[in-house]
Ligand SMILES: C=C(OP(=O)(O)O)C(=O)O
């Protein structure tokens with residue numbers, strides 16, 4: 498029933514206005530799935546390769562589509578993803594492009610679910626999923642590679658850890674986003690938004706900490722549950738490997754100083770989450786920081802692990818970080834993303850399923866998070882391509898009750 502009969506690929510717009518790959522997968526019994534690839538700006542050195550959309554589409558049509566149509570079953574995700582890997586033949590999807598691969602992989606999953614008549618999360622995760630929902634981490638202030646002339650730290654994330662439901666959590670993040678806007682207006686700071694819809698004011702990181710701290714406390718008092726906050730430092734973007742220093746707008750610091758700085762921030766602001774506080778090649782420094790504050794907060798590897806089981810296994814061996822960011826397009830297929838989550842869970846690492854800064858209306862990651870019982874999802878706070886995922890979580894929860 499789920500035998501693939503057609504794979505259609507096209508160029509569509511992403512949220513930055515760039516071309517990205519969309520895939521439609523059709524099956525013998527009329528099943529249909531459509532998915533689109535997201536795209537990063539602060540990409541990790543070890544990510545699978547995204548090719549220009551037109552090239553990725555041409556390469557996938559030539560090499561991958563013939564291995565899928567009439568050959569693979571959409572309901573068998575490992576078979577589909579195995580065919581994509583075989584068609585590509587490289588470790589990093591540099592032939593067909595990780596953008597084509599991930600779009601086809603996710604579209605096949607949706608086609609499989611369509612044939613089975615099950616929600617995607619249930620097709621992927623089984624009948625007992627849909628009881629637990631991830632805590633959404635909502636980007637409310639940001640800079641780095643996502644906005645010019647804003648904070649050095651890439652993302653300040655609202656984290657409604659005490660929310661009684663996913664619906665409450667999603668609305669709490671939107672309220673923190675709105676509160677930050679009010680506080681900026683009170684201070685006379687005009688600002689636009691960055692790529693993920695977070696405010697991108699021209700203020701320094703110290704002021705951003707003050708603002709976000711005040712905003713989460715105020716909203717927490719209003720809603721009556723705990724809201725913490727966290728960061729994506731995206732430190733690999735600041736790291737100057739020639740001089741072995743982290744470069745901030747007004748200062749530089751050594752690796753030891755960076756560890757000290759982050760540990761101090763964790764204490765001072767009770768941070769619940771710190772992503773990529775150190776360079777993507779420095780497992781040792783990640784391990785040192787995790788040893789120091791890993792019992793107080795999540796230290797998450799994004800550019801460090803790139804959703805790659807081999808890199809995660811190295812991190813586990815070395816005690817580097819205690820959680821992993823999961824971005825399917827960093828590795829190329831849903832199967833690889835699942836394997837990374839399973840390895841993480843087995844070793845007590847929390848998974849944080851994540852969007853990219855360049856997104857589409859595709860909501861697959863909402864289902865992936867529910868399917869894998871991931872404790873967190875990072876997918877912005879506002880903006881259509883972000884609310885597509887947040888609203889899908891609300892719908893999944895609503896359908897489950
Ligand atoms: C979402 C992120 O940004 P990008 O997609 O630009 O890598 C991130 O770094 O976690």
Ligand SMILES: [Mg+2]
Pocket residue numbers: 729731772773799800822
């Ligand atoms: Mg990151």
